[in-house]
Amino acid sequence: MSKIAAEVRDGIQIIAISNPPVNALSHEVRSGLVEAVERAGSRRDVAAIVIYGEGRTFPAGADIREFGTPPVAPWLPEVCNRIEAVEKPLVAAIHGTALGGGLEVALASHYRIADSKARLGFPEVNLGIPPGAGGTQRTPRLCGVEHALDLMLSGKPIGAASAAEIGLVDKVVDDGLVAAAIAFVRELARDAAPVRRSRDAGRELLDGIKAAASIRKRKDRLEAQSRVLPAPARIVECVEAAVNLDFEDGLATERRLFSDCLASPQSSALRHVFFAERKASKFPELSTGSAHSIREAGIVGGGTMGSAIAAACLQSGLKVVLVERSEAQLEKAAGIIERIFSESISRGKLTEPRKTELLSSLEMSVECGSLGKSDIIVEAVFEDFAVKRRVVAEMEAVAKRDAVLASNTSYLDIDELGRALAKPEKFVGLHFFAPANIMKLLEVVVGDRTSPDAVATCVGLAKKLGKIPVRSGVCDGFIGNRIGAAYREACDQMLLDGATPYLIDEAMRDFGMRMGPFESMDLSGLDISWPRRKRLKSVRDRRLRYCRLADALCELTRFGRKSGRGFYLYDDIGRPRPDGDVLSLLEDIRAEAGCQGRPFEFSEIQNRAHAAMVNEASKVIEEGIACRPSDIDVVEIHGYGYPRWRGGPMKYADDLGLESILSNIRIFGETDPLFWVPSPLLAKLADRGSAFSDLN
Numbered sequence: 241m242s243k244i245a246a247e248v249r250d251g252i253q254i255i256a257i258s259n260p261p262v263n264a265l266s267h268e269v270r271s272g273l274v275e276a277v278e279r280a281g282s283r284r285d286v287a288a289i290v291i292y293g294e295g296r297t298f299p300a301g302a303d304i305r306e307f308g309t310p311p312v313a314p315w316l317p318e319v320c321n322r323i324e325a326v327e328k329p330l331v332a333a334i335h336g337t338a339l340g341g342g343l344e345v346a347l348a349s350h351y352r353i354a355d356s357k358a359r360l361g362f363p364e365v366n367l368g369i370p371p372g373a374g375g376t377q378r379t380p381r382l383c384g385v386e387h388a389l390d391l392m393l394s395g396k397p398i399g400a401a402s403a404a405e406i407g408l409v410d411k412v413v414d415d416g417l418v419a420a421a422i423a424f425v426r427e428l429a430r431d432a433a434p435v436r437r438s439r440d441a442g443r444e445l446l447d448g449i450k451a452a453a454s455i456r457k458r459k460d461r462l463e464a465q466s467r468v469l470p471a472p473a474r475i476v477e478c479v480e481a482a483v484n485l486d487f488e489d490g491l492a493t494e495r496r497l498f499s500d501c502l503a504s505p506q507s508s509a510l511r512h513v514f515f516a517e518r519k520a521s522k523f524p525e526l527s528t529g530s531a532h533s534i535r536e537a538g539i540v541g542g543g544t545m546g547s548a549i550a551a552a553c554l555q556s557g558l559k560v561v562l563v564e565r566s567e568a569q570l571e572k573a574a575g576i577i578e579r580i581f582s583e584s585i586s587r588g589k590l591t592e593p594r595k596t597e598l599l600s601s602l603e604m605s606v607e608c609g610s611l612g613k614s615d616i617i618v619e620a621v622f623e624d625f626a627v628k629r630r631v632v633a634e635m636e637a638v639a640k641r642d643a644v645l646a647s648n649t650s651y652l653d654i655d656e657l658g659r660a661l662a663k664p665e666k667f668v669g670l671h672f673f674a675p676a677n678i679m680k681l682l683e684v685v686v687g688d689r690t691s692p693d694a695v696a697t698c699v700g701l702a703k704k705l706g707k708i709p710v711r712s713g714v715c716d717g718f719i720g721n722r723i724g725a726a727y728r729e730a731c732d733q734m735l736l737d738g739a740t741p742y743l744i745d746e747a748m749r750d751f752g753m754r755m756g757p758f759e760s761m762d763l764s765g766l767d768i769s770w771p772r773r774k775r776l777k778s779v780r781d782r783r784l785r786y787c788r789l790a791d792a793l794c795e796l797t798r799f800g801r802k803s804g805r806g807f808y809l810y811d812d813i814g815r816p817r818p819d820g821d822v823l824s825l826l827e828d829i830r831a832e833a834g835c836q837g838r839p840f841e842f843s844e845i846q847n848r849a850h851a852a853m854v855n856e857a858s859k860v861i862e863e864g865i866a867c868r869p870s871d872i873d874v875v876e877i878h879g880y881g882y883p884r885w886r887g888g889p890m891k892y893a894d895d896l897g898l899e900s901i902l903s904n905i906r907i908f909g910e911t912d913p914l915f916w917v918p919s920p921l922l923a924k925l926a927d928r929g930s931a932f933s934d935l936n
């Protein structure tokens with residue numbers, strides 16, 4: 241079926257774009273659209289033209305899947321120019337999300353009418369590129385340099401009313417969009433109104449000292465970060481060209497900078513993440529399972545995690561029943577939830593009346609029986625197997641027949657936890673990340689008896705909470721913490737070989753991680769992972785070298801940031817500084833282990849840390865714990881501060897070439913063969929010259 245439908249109604253050509261789900265401007269859409277517009281331009285029985293999108297939206301942009309493939313004419317900039325050149329009044333009727341190239345088509349149209357619920361924006365910066373079809377030249381001409389830069393640098397869409405306020409759209413209507421557009425354009429045709437082209441608009445908005453100052457301010461700020469992320473600085477350059485050059489030269493500048501950015505590894509990584517995030521929620525269980533609707537969530541345990549999960553559920557419109565052991569514990573939980581909402585208010589994300597409304601959906605109780613109406617019950621009690629198993633059994637005893645039961649655990653065996661339940665098929669693991677009201681990642685841990693319906697219900701819950709669900713099988717630490725353990729182990733080995741926690745943290749921040757591994761452990765609390773380290777001691781291969789620095793710090797009650805001392809020393813306002821005592825302790829531990837210290841470069845630290853992550857991740861895939869490599873990228877980016885602009889560890893491994901990763905692992909293994917055991921899957925892919933992306 242054609243992606244463009246054209247119909248003449250009483251002298252008005254109506255052109256509908258139909259390319260579900262988001263009317264992306266694929267090659268077929270571009271060629272069909274420009275052809276339809278030009279045909280209408282030359283027809284004597286057509287006085288004016290309306291373009292709109294069928295279904296849920298005006299085009300939400302170029303077809304991102306075509307990026308990275310050889311471009312096929314007509315390209316979008318040419319399409320926009322040809323649309324703008326038509327000699328009859330042409331109106332874009334905008335609903336849904338007019339984004340990127342979609343907004344550029346609208347800006348090339350002579351007039352714009354928007355549905356009041358429509359959103360307009362330039363999200364290209366999130367894909368590592370500037371707008372590439374005239375958006376950087378037409379937008380400042382229509383709404384001035386400041387607004388144009390705000391739109392393009394933030395990547396955030398704005399509502400129709402704001403767009404009208406800054407001059408991006410001409411009219412906003414509450415309903416009957418296409419009919420309103422037809423009436424509008426008919427009036428223009430009747431009045432023989434001249435065509436109005438954005439390229440000729442608003443020279444006054446571009447001239448002057450104000451525009452220059454605005455550009456200079458942003459340039460100074462962005463140039464420093466352009467090594468890591470080139471697109472924002474290039475956007476400013478494009479807008480500068482709009483101010484200083486004529487339209488055609490400005491377009492040429494935009495084209496050059498767009499092409500440079502599109503070819504950058506950062507853009508390739510960001511585009512990979514865009515699709516990886518969407519693919520992650522495609523669980524195999526969704527083909528057979530059906531989600532139950534969730535209106536009420538029960539939470540057992542009102543500590544930091546349980547209360548934050550409760551807050552997240554409330555903010556998504558769910559009724560919440562929170563159960564704790566005593567009134568005192570309930571009071572504490574209420575305090576945490578209150579604090580979370582107050583912080584949201586101070587960040588402008590919530591209002592006082594809305595907070596009151598949300599809190600009215602919260603019921604607190606010391607009786608497990610209060611959970612009898614909950615559609616899902618999540619336990620978030622202390623991370624101890626025996627405690628959790630008892631709580632899960634209590635939950636089952638009071639739950640309604642079809643309620644899903646979930647354990648919020650970071651490491652524990654979901655199959656074992658659910659073993660004694662009468663209906664283990666209702667039981668699932670939900671690994672929330674702290675702070676649970678903010679972090680977008682949710683690992684959904686599927687046990688050997690979990691039913692597809694329970695899985696589908698949890699995917700539905702994740703979406704309701706605005707989170708990205710990633711499927712994990714059962715293993716120690718699931719996807720993220722298991723890879724994190726290998727990463728930290730590699731860093732510990734480097735401590736034994738002569739690196740310091742401070743050097744490693746600095747090297748990993750330089751790599752792009754939000755935090756180094758040791759400052760991150762300080763933040764979560766060294767005591768949190770201490771029981772697990774003790775538990776694993778009995779099963780650890782005795783021949784493996786072990787760096788006991790974290791344990792030694794715990795023995796000194798140096799639990800991290802919360803106790804003012806851990807790997808770092810913290811001042812009154814929580815600023816860390818290196819500590820000579822820790823370095824002396826490390827020297828002693830090295831000597832005990834019979835290790836010689838040697839110097840480390842940033843690059844070696846980064847290579848080892850990344851190789852350890854990728855090697856473990858590859859094992860996670862071959863064991864079927866993760867569905868696909870791109871899921872691991874999503875987990876690392878959203879749960880562990882891995883730099884989005886590198887695309888995640890698996891994408892970055894593909895970019896480096898799996899052969900080079902494998903060869904590094906083999907070299908590291910020459911001195912430490914017990915830790916550096918190459919994953920068979922990695923070896924197979926590298927030998928074949930394949931990439932992880934072949935498995936996505």
Ligand code: CAA
Pocket residue numbers: 261262264300301302303304305316337339340341342344363364367371372373515518519
């Ligand atoms: N190209 C190709 N596919 C796209 C797409 C695009 N621009 N936008 C969305 N899709 C696909 C998604 O991958 C998804 O596919 P699957 O169902 O196979 O997973 C499907 O459309 C639905 O997308 P979402 O799941 O994201 O749906 P949503 O309702 O949650 O969000 C949206 C809709 C707000 C439009 C969101 O998809 C979005 O933000 N899209 C990207 C918009 C964008 O970045 N546009 C700029 C493109 S670059 C450009 O246009 C440059 C230029 O000038 C030349």
